[in-house]
Amino acid sequence: DIVMTQSPLSLSVTPGEPASISCRSSQSLLDSDVGNTYVDWYLQKPGQSPQLLIYALSYRASGVPDRFSGSGSGTDFTLKISRVEAEDVGVYYCMQRIEFPLTFGGGTKVEIK
């Protein structure tokens, strides 16, 4: 199984400041046949279901503000929030979907200072 390791475990951010979350996979998520890297990022706001932020490494899902961006390659990935807003609080998860079993990172809890 592919292990997804996220860091940090938690993050306390001042509104307007940037934030960055890392995720590492135990094997490459690049499908070289199609050129896609199958890592996604989700945000689970308190009391809500997860919502997709970034898919296939760097594509923003519909309606996601452009302050969110995804980057990386192979086995190392980063979610960046350019300027954190109060509505960004919650737990962020990376997920790989290159193969079954699908696996999630352990989550990064983001709170506002």
Added chain:
Amino acid sequence: EVQLVESGGGLVKPGGSLRLSCAASGFTFSSYTMTWVRQAPGRGLEWVSSITATSSNIFYADSVKRRFRISRDNAKNSLLLQMSSLSAEDTAVYYCHVRGVDGFDLWGRGTLVTVSS
């Protein structure tokens, strides 16, 4: 409206069984792989099982293999999860999830399964 609505959760005794349902609407259900994801209280997300559009391929997490059975009824836009031999470790909110190309991604609100004597 594009949505997934889970039902069937509740309190069940260890060793018992439960059947979860997910009603889909607003999209072409029969075209998509469907998935169950669960979240134990205060814990992270755990993939449980997926079934492809025509039920030709089915996948299970090792933790539920041989105890859970996923199925779908494309005529009724319905996804099912038959769970048996339940233990406290299966206590969780169970989410129905669909993922398509170009970022189409939809989750239900979840249904809580509590396994306790």
